[in-house]
Amino acid sequence: MTHHDNDHNTEALRKALFDALDDERTGMLAISDRASHAQPMTHYFDENARVLRFITASDTGLARDIGTGAQAHFTLTTRDREVYACMSGPIIVSEDRALLEDLWSPAAAMWFEGGIDDPKVALLEMPLHEAAVWTVDANALQFGIEMLRANLGDHTPDLGDHAVINLAA
Template structure:
């Protein structure tokens, strides 16, 4: 798995993006993948990500059928892209629900923290990949042009790293 330093790097890349796209396999259609936005609620990353969700929502049933998921985060303005894969489950742990509760979440759950349909989506990340380019567009264009002229070079557009295991 990831080292504490790597977990900090991943958190630094996604914490300001806040909203990721959760990809699951649709339970009603053979092989169809579905993506929907999900908002981070935590203030640190230790290898798991947390999201509030109605237990009656389609994603909860899709996770029940196939717990493998993918989460993607992107910030095109800063050239940051992150893809995370892991195992998901729906938790009813009241301590976990209480821990991250905030007014924004309350707006989605009219019956509050005791809503019988309230669940916490817990995603244990086991692998991923990230791309992070600090270069501005002009530098990127230069790198691409240079690569076109010097066929033995590929453009250096920034950092790219795969991590994790199955």
């Protein structure tokens, strides 16, 4: 059963999503309007601004696909398989040096010979506009059985909540 944004579960799903974005460090980023595959990316979540940020190299296919701006999807699954989410919004290359310095870490530095001043360092910003979120209240076996039953017939799996929620800040 699909719920929409005005239902009672919106706040619970939004909280589950924001918690998942804080707990997990990596998801899959895809540029929606390009014929390219999604790729794993470490994200930095700014809950107040409702923005995801990523550090990448300007000479990657991903950065080339973004160009002067594109639409993107970012998907995330928590390790415990209790939250599944697909977020969407525009994505751009940011020139905000202060933000880059806030996010910079030894892990990011490993990818760039010249450190933070490497000319290839690119900061991506993706304001979140919408997300499809599923929360699963079941163990993996029950989840598998419910999905199988749903795929075999007219059974609607009863596993948790699902809604498409508006995230625009």
